[in-house]
Amino acid sequence: xxxxxxxxxxxxxxxxxxxxxxxxxxxxxxxxxxxxxxxxxxxxxxxxxxxxxxxxxxxxxxxxxxxxxxxxxxxxxxxxxxxxxxxxxxxxxxxxxxxxxxxxxxxxxxxxxxxxxxxxxxxxxxxxxxxxxxxxxxxxx
Amino acid sequence: xxxxxxxxxxxxxxxxxxxxxxxxxxxxxxxxxxxxxxxxxxxxxxxxxxxxxxxxxxxxxxxxxxxxxxxxxxxxxxxxxxxxxxxxxxxxxxxxxxxxxxxxxxxxxxxxxxxxxxxxxxxxxxxxxxxxxxxxxxxxx
DNA sequence: TTGACCATGTCAGCATCCTGACATACTCTG
DNA sequence: CAGAGTATGTCAGGATGCTGACATGGTCAA
Numbered sequence: 561x562x563x564x565x566x567x568x569x570x571x572x573x574x575x576x577x578x579x580x581x582x583x584x585x586x587x588x589x590x591x592x593x594x595x596x597x598x599x600x601x602x603x604x605x606x607x608x609x610x611x612x613x614x615x616x617x618x619x620x621x622x623x624x625x626x627x628x629x630x631x632x633x634x635x636x637x638x639x640x641x642x643x644x645x646x647x648x649x650x651x652x653x654x655x656x657x658x659x660x661x662x663x664x665x666x667x668x669x670x671x672x673x674x675x676x677x678x679x680x681x682x683x684x685x686x687x688x689x690x691x692x693x694x695x696x697x698x699x700x701x
Numbered sequence: 702x703x704x705x706x707x708x709x710x711x712x713x714x715x716x717x718x719x720x721x722x723x724x725x726x727x728x729x730x731x732x733x734x735x736x737x738x739x740x741x742x743x744x745x746x747x748x749x750x751x752x753x754x755x756x757x758x759x760x761x762x763x764x765x766x767x768x769x770x771x772x773x774x775x776x777x778x779x780x781x782x783x784x785x786x787x788x789x790x791x792x793x794x795x796x797x798x799x800x801x802x803x804x805x806x807x808x809x810x811x812x813x814x815x816x817x818x819x820x821x822x823x824x825x826x827x828x829x830x831x832x833x834x835x836x837x838x839x840x841x842x
Numbered sequence: 843t844t845g846a847c848c849a850t851g852t853c854a855g856c857a858t859c860c861t862g863a864c865a866t867a868c869t870c871t872g
Numbered sequence: 873c874a875g876a877g878t879a880t881g882t883c884a885g886g887a888t889g890c891t892g893a894c895a896t897g898g899t900c901a902a
Contacts, residue, residue: 578841581840612850612851619714621889622851679839688828696712698820699722734858736858753881763880847900852896856890858888860888862885863882863885865883866881866882
C-alpha cells in the first residue's frame with residue numbers, strides 16, 4: 561500500500577469545523593454569521609457581482625444566497641437595484657454601513673486565522689496553503 | 702504586518718467543501734451520506750461507544766446523532782440495546798451488514814482521498830497532515 | 843432570424859441540523 | 873448521607889440549506 565498519511569480528510573473536516581466554530585463565536589457580537597461574513601467579504605473583492613456568482617464563491621446555492629442577500633439588504637449592509645440594466649443578473653454592492661461592518665468583522669476573523677496558524681512557522685503556513693490549493697485542484701472538475 | 706499566507710481559512714473551507722461533495726457523490730450508490738459514513742467509521746474504531754461520544758467525534762449534536770443512529774438501526778447497520786446495563790449511555794455497535802457496508806464505503810472514500818492527494822508527494826501530504834493537526838490544536842481550547 | 847442552450851432569479855417543499863429544555867443516572871464533594 | 877455537578881438520552885420548535893421546477897433574458901450556431 562502507498563504510504564499515505566492517514567486521515568487527512570478527517571483532519572481537514574476537524575480543522576474546518578473548529579475554524580467555523582471560532583469564527584461564529586468571534587462574529588456573534590456583530591450579529592453576523594460566517595456565511596454572511598463570507599458574502600460581504602466577496603462582495604468587497606468583486607463589487608457588482610451577481611448573486612449566483614456569489615453563491616458559487618461561498619459554496620452555497622443560488623437560493624440560499626438570495627435569501628441571505630435579502631437579509632443583508634434589510635439590514636442596509638448591501639444594496640441591489642430592483643431592475644437589471646442589461647441581462648437578468650442584479651449586481652450587489654456593499655453600502656457604507658456594510659463596509660464598516662465588514663471592516664470590524666475582518667479584524668475579528670483575521671484574529672481567529674492568526675490563532676489557527678499560531679503553531680506554524682511562516683514556511684509551514686505557506687506549505688499548508690499550497691497543500692490545500694493542490695487538494696482543491698485535484699478535487700474540482 | 703506579519704507575512705501570513707493569505708486566505709488559508711478560505712482554502713480550508715474550499716477544500717473541505719469539495720471533499721464533502723466528492724465523498725457524497727462516491728457514497729450515493731450505497732445510499733449513505735457522509736455523516737452516516739463517519740458514524741459507521743467511528744463505530745468500528747470504538748465499538749460500544751455512546752451516541753453522545755459519537756456525536757463529538759463526528760462534529761454534530763447529540764440530537765442529530767441519535768436521529769441518525771435510529772435511521773441506521775432501522776436499516777440494520779447498527780445495533781443498540783434498549784436498556785443500559787449501567788448508567789444511561791446506550792452502547793452502539795456495528796452489525797454484520799453494517800460492517801460490510803462500511804467496508805464498501807471505506808474503499809470509495811479512500812479513493813476520493815487518494816484523488817485529493819494525487820498532486821502531492823508523500824512528504825507534502827505528511828506536511829499537510831501535520832499542518833492541519835497544528836491548526837486543530839491551536840483552535841481547541 | 844430562429845431555435846437550442848445556458849445563466850439568473852424565484853417559488854415551493856423537504857431534509858438536516860441546531861438551540862433550548864427536561865428527566866434520568868452516575869459521581870464526587872461536604 | 874445529602875446535595876451539587878456532570879453526562880446521557882429525548883422532546884419540541886425554529887433556522888438554515890438543499891433539490892426540483894419554472895419563467896426570463898442573453899448567446900450562439902444553423
